[in-house]
Amino acid sequence: MSTLGRGRQPGGTHIVENQPDWRVDIDEYDLNHPLRDAVAAFGAGWADAQLHEVGTLVGERSFQRDAQLAHQHPPVAHTFDRWGFRLDEVEYDESYHRIIAAAVAHGAHTAAWADPKPGAAVARAATFMLFAQVEPGHACPISMTHSAVASLRDSPWIADDWLPRLYSRSYDRHLLPADQKPSALVGMAMTEKQGGSDVRANTTTAVHVSGHSYQLTGHKWFCSAPMSDGFLVLAQSHRASTQEGLSCLFVPRVLPHGDRNVFRVQRLKDKVGNRSNASAEIEFDGTVGVLVGEPGRGVRTIIEMVQRTRLDCVLGTAAGMRQSVAEALWHARGRRAFGRMLVEQPAMTAVLADLALEAEAAMLTGMRLAQAFEADASDQDVALRRLATPVSKYWVCKRGPQHAYEAMECLGGNGYIESFPLGRRYREQPVMAIWEGSGNVIALDVLRALARDPDSADAVRAELQTTRGAHPLLDAHTAGTLTLLREMSLAEPDGAQAQARRLTEALALALQASTMVRYAPRIDAEAFIGARLGQSRGWQYGVLPPGTDAAAIIARH
Structure with a gap:
């Protein structure tokens, strides 16, 4: 991608004189006058310096190269290891990990929740847009983690352990127990083959075990960011012989004692776009889920x-x-x-x-x-x-x-x-x-x-x-x-x-x-x-x- 020597290459047919330079090594925030004006008008002027930092980061040649690589080398599902044991892992290119780590480090996910001062939601929105402007695929788990806080925060049996991890500015790609991984990202698994947007037609079941815990059985047609640490899921819940209705549950990938939850990655979607981010079909089979909110009030x-x-x-x-x-x-x-x-x-x-x-x-x-x-x-x-x-x-x-x-x-x-x-x-x-x-x-x-x-x-x-x-x-x-x-x-x-x-x-x-x-x-x-x-x-x-x-x-x- 070097521009050195442009116009001085050997051979007259390869001299390039009427093409713009590469649009790299710039401050995307500084050049975006409408966004800068909006940040000030909507009460987040105090974030100007950090937004310039983000703008410079995403404008760098290396960041833009990572954005390109993350789409050229999309995620790959590894359902089994070489001996036939289930892995259910998704491997991403290193470029993707660098991008999402930078977005998390700058609070594009949950900064407004972690420090809810005046203008925090506006500053977070501007940060999110600067990162998504250059590489949009990583924005999916960033957005879901941000949004999940709204549902989890009123369920203290989950929120007390998980919200500090969601607010963290560190990023770790590995699936680890909470005591070994103080940060976390959240995905979603809502829709099913027979329902789509009509989530009340879902057939995945959740049978009450004890306390707030349920066991899930079923299949999800779209699961966003399947290597996340936890997922919000909708299922038809049952307690004893009573049908509770459509409930929301939180499904962790790793259980408290360190074993992996049953989370079978059937295949990755071959999407038209959004290729740096994985979307998967997944299966639950005795999967542990924890109730979020009230039973039967999932929507x-x-x-x-x-x-x-x-x-x-x-x-x-x-x-x-x-x-x-x-x-x-x-x-x-x-x-x-x-x-x-x-x-x-x-x-x-x-x-x-x-x-x-x-x-x-x-x-x-x-x-x-x-x-x-x-x-x-x-x-x-x-x-x-x-x-x-x-x-x-x-x-x-x-x-x-x-x-x-x-x-x-x-x-x-x-x-x-x-x-x-x-x-x-x-x-x-x-x-x-x-x-x-x-x-x-x-x-x-x-x-x-x-x-x-x-x-x-x-x-x-x-x-x-x-x-x-x-x-x-x-x-x-x-x-x-x-x-x-x-x-x-x-x-x-x-x-x-x-x-x-x-x-x-x-x-x-x-x-x-x-x-x-x-x-x-x-x-x-x-x-x-x-x-x-x-x-x-x-x-x-x-x-x-x-x-x-x-x-x-x-x-x-």
């Missing part, structure tokens, strides 16, 4: 965890958008075509500016949500996040794949080459839209939130009222969205479901535009509103309102 137990993993889907998508914009801008500023630099070509300038606006709106949405998850969040923010999280997860994550593709196109043929990072990003973005509820599931969750929690709708209305009168297009869109919201509350269930995506999209755009008005420069906010809400809006990137100063927008990015 309620994991709901706060799910809200946080959905937040991280938004943050992860926004991080991917930032990578796409940064790579596209770097290329356009370093390549000449038709007598001018690409970045100076008006058509390209418009596309780059539009991609930058999308990334900024996604990032600000994620940071506003992170603020609503602060330990000292107001009652209104708690209500807001219950509705705004699924709304934002639906829209931002659906925008990710098309955004990555458009950025690939900015690089031309180079964008379609694996030695550049945007092909990897293009394959990565869909996982955020599918994981933790694909489009229809999320849209239906929006309807459920509105039906079960009227305060959440009131909180969204109050949020949108903060920018009333700021822009006529936003006022018109907000009024239409709130009218649709009222109509949907009176509609028959089937009719409401048929329009659930329409409502969710309208709410998401209203929240994004309002957030841009409040926290982005005026030129960015007005261009975003005109491009997304105006009558002349286009279906592809690069269709901006006439008169938009696209060059000024991309200069900030």
Whole structure:
């Protein structure tokens, strides 16, 4: 990957003069002016120095090389050893271990839980995005560990032993008893072949043994990060002859006495993207699990965890958008075509500016949500996040794949080459839209939130009222969205479901535009509103309102 000697190679046909340098050895946080402004605006300015440290780390040539290697050498399952004894281990490339160790060391997983001071959730969100911008696969166990705290902390029989391990800044890849490994990461195993998102159709059983302990039998179709130290699992629990219902259980990989729990790795999924991170099919057979929360209340137990993993889907998508914009801008500023630099070509300038606006709106949405998850969040923010999280997860994550593709196109043929990072990003973005509820599931969750929690709708209305009168297009869109919201509350269930995506999209755009008005420069906010809400809006990137100063927008990015 060395750039030494470029343009001085022997042989005239190999002299390279019209290609940008490698985009390495930079401070990704310093170059990301919108993120720096958001960190300050949302109350985490005290984290600026540590975010510069993270930005410099992930911008290093060696870190970016590790990101590439982790995807070129995906995990490998070792079900048995050479003598036929079960191992059920997953081997990762050394590059992956270096990346995840760095993310843990900088608190990308649980820093906001371990030290819940004002702005901690925002600082953690920014840290998470900086790491996920360069290597997204490791973000899965990082996110699950962060989110699992919300479910485990109210079960002291687990929390007292495990939360200090989850808060640790050390990383150890080995499966060891707790007294030999003071740190831990957490994965999930929820869905089954016959259920998918309909977890109540799960058939895995958990039979009560004693105290909070159960024995599990069954099969999980998707288990994320199977080399984690513990897993949150849903199963149909039974006590004596009584069926308790769907319960949440915590399954440790290593039992307290040092023996490994029964956790059979059947095979790893051959995924389209997210290849540095393993996803597995697993089998339980007399596996020990510990009850989390109340028996038969499994969905309620994991709901706060799910809200946080959905937040991280938004943050992860926004991080991917930032990578796409940064790579596209770097290329356009370093390549000449038709007598001018690409970045100076008006058509390209418009596309780059539009991609930058999308990334900024996604990032600000994620940071506003992170603020609503602060330990000292107001009652209104708690209500807001219950509705705004699924709304934002639906829209931002659906925008990710098309955004990555458009950025690939900015690089031309180079964008379609694996030695550049945007092909990897293009394959990565869909996982955020599918994981933790694909489009229809999320849209239906929006309807459920509105039906079960009227305060959440009131909180969204109050949020949108903060920018009333700021822009006529936003006022018109907000009024239409709130009218649709009222109509949907009176509609028959089937009719409401048929329009659930329409409502969710309208709410998401209203929240994004309002957030841009409040926290982005005026030129960015007005261009975003005109491009997304105006009558002349286009279906592809690069269709901006006439008169938009696209060059000024991309200069900030």
